[in-house]
Amino acid sequence: MSDTLAGRSLRAVWHPCTQMKHHEAQHPIAITRAQGPWLEAEDGQRYLDGISSWWVNLFGHGHRRLKEALIEQMEQLDHVMLAGFTHAPVVQLSERLAALTGLGHAFYGSDGASATEIALKMSAHFWRNAGRPQKCRFIGLAGGYHGETVGALAVTDIPLFREAYAPLVRLGSVVPSPDARAAQPGEDAISVARRAAAALAAWLAEHHASTAAFILEPVVQCAAGMAMHDPEYLRLARALCDRYEVHMVADEIAVGFGRTGTMFAHQQAGIRPDFLCLSKGITGGTLPLSAVLTTDAVYAAFYDDAVTRGFLHSHSYTGNPLGCRAALATLDLFDELDALAANVALARALDEAFLPLKQHPSVRHARRTGMIWAWDLADAPSDFAQRYQREALARGLLLRPIGSTLYAMPPYVLQPDEVRHLGEAAFGALCASLDGAAA
Numbered sequence: 363m364s365d366t367l368a369g370r371s372l373r374a375v376w377h378p379c380t381q382m383k384h385h386e387a388q389h390p391i392a393i394t395r396a397q398g399p400w401l402e403a404e405d406g407q408r409y410l411d412g413i414s415s416w417w418v419n420l421f422g423h424g425h426r427r428l429k430e431a432l433i434e435q436m437e438q439l440d441h442v443m444l445a446g447f448t449h450a451p452v453v454q455l456s457e458r459l460a461a462l463t464g465l466g467h468a469f470y471g472s473d474g475a476s477a478t479e480i481a482l483k484m485s486a487h488f489w490r491n492a493g494r495p496q497k498c499r500f501i502g503l504a505g506g507y508h509g510e511t512v513g514a515l516a517v518t519d520i521p522l523f524r525e526a527y528a529p530l531v532r533l534g535s536v537v538p539s540p541d542a543r544a545a546q547p548g549e550d551a552i553s554v555a556r557r558a559a560a561a562l563a564a565w566l567a568e569h570h571a572s573t574a575a576f577i578l579e580p581v582v583q584c585a586a587g588m589a590m591h592d593p594e595y596l597r598l599a600r601a602l603c604d605r606y607e608v609h610m611v612a613d614e615i616a617v618g619f620g621r622t623g624t625m626f627a628h629q630q631a632g633i634r635p636d637f638l639c640l641s642k643g644i645t646g647g648t649l650p651l652s653a654v655l656t657t658d659a660v661y662a663a664f665y666d667d668a669v670t671r672g673f674l675h676s677h678s679y680t681g682n683p684l685g686c687r688a689a690l691a692t693l694d695l696f697d698e699l700d701a702l703a704a705n706v707a708l709a710r711a712l713d714e715a716f717l718p719l720k721q722h723p724s725v726r727h728a729r730r731t732g733m734i735w736a737w738d739l740a741d742a743p744s745d746f747a748q749r750y751q752r753e754a755l756a757r758g759l760l761l762r763p764i765g766s767t768l769y770a771m772p773p774y775v776l777q778p779d780e781v782r783h784l785g786e787a788a789f790g791a792l793c794a795s796l797d798g799a800a801a
């Protein structure tokens with residue numbers, strides 16, 4: 363075992379979000395190839411990528427169009443610093459993202475967490491430039507996830523990720539989530555949204571003078587366990603942010619690029635945020651890239667003769683041409699495949715394939731938004747997530763529950779037999795992982 367890729371990995375690679383000692387019992391799986399929705403392992407096993415490789419892949423692995431675009435870009439220009447220089451992919455991508463969102467100024471980072479950092483810094487700096495430096499605090503939703511760098515942890519309400527670093531973090535405030543599962547008898551998702559918005563209103567009434575921005579994941583709070591809410595919350599929150607002069611930061615790092623059915627999730631509410639954070643699917647799952655889009659008003663507050671009123675933030679790979687080119691090719695695929703419309707039909711087929719799962723007696727709150735499915739497990743064993751993942755892998759499927767919430771977020775390119783495989787393996791793994799536990 364020690365000469366395999368997995369064995370060498372355990373000696374040399376520190377894996378993310380992992381207690382490395384747990385790998386004594388189960389080694390990481392060495393993937394040697396990926397094509398379409400399939401991951402292929404060193405030992406020849408194939409796994410259907412039911413979570414899009416941590417929510418980044420959109421049109422399958424190794425897509426010919428993305429490959430061609432990247433090879434062409436590589437022959438032209440691999441990288442150049444974006445301070446003092448510019449290039450076609452970053453210009454074109456910024457123009458296209460502006461046309462899609464109405465947010466005309468794009469600032470680039472490399473990962474999702476760096477986009478969060480950029481949005482928070484820009485917001486606070488905006489208020490400082492506006493002569494209101496006391497507006498420098500942030501609020502987020504209960505269960506919100508915005509990345510794990512020290513700044514992003516300030517608004518990430520997931521104790522498991524934050525606790526060890528509490529002394530380093532300048533904690534933001536948390537308001538109730540509009541999670542539709544919180545509905546009381548007689549309430550629907552809209553009532554929950556209104557109740558949560560009332561709590562936000564009360565909080566802002568008291569603290570707006572010291573608050574720079576409200577950050578949230580529109581429509582689906584993914585890391586919280588696919589908590590879904592009615593877009594009504596976004597309309598109410600937008601009105602409150604306007605009334606109290608607080609920026610709205612839409613973190614669409616996970617839910618952007620069609621995951622919720624619309625190109626961007628906030629568009630379901632007919633609102634526009636002040637900042638929009640994008641990453642993950644932006645390159646179709648090929649390269650790390652993130653972007654923060656913002657308004658003319660924010661941009662204008664930094665536009666000045668004084669250097670210190672500018673946004674003096676940078677990453678070495680800001681606006682990397684290869685990443686931008688992959689993003690452009692990804693946007694082309696949305697048009698060419700009419701992907702949002704195609705996903706409506708694909709989601710219907712998947713709904714049917716997931717029917718046995720939905721009807722399993724232990725499943726609560728079966729739910730779907732766009733191309734995201736989730737099911738909560740009642741009385742799940744404490745090791746349900748690991749147990750389930752193991753059973754799914756044994757059936758040629760990658761699904762990785764969050765606590766006792768099972769979810770699927772597959773790529774947009776499943777063939778009918780792959781839809782069937784996903785439904786059957788997901789159900790089989792559920793029965794097996796609960797069976798073993800009951801005894």
Ligand SMILES: *Cc1c(COP(=O)(O)O)cnc(C)c1O
Pocket residue numbers: 473474475476478507508509510579584585613614615616617641642
């Ligand atoms: C994944 C994620 C992030 C962090 O992105 P990284 O690239 O992992 O740093 C931030 N916000 C949301 C909503 C995410 O899902």
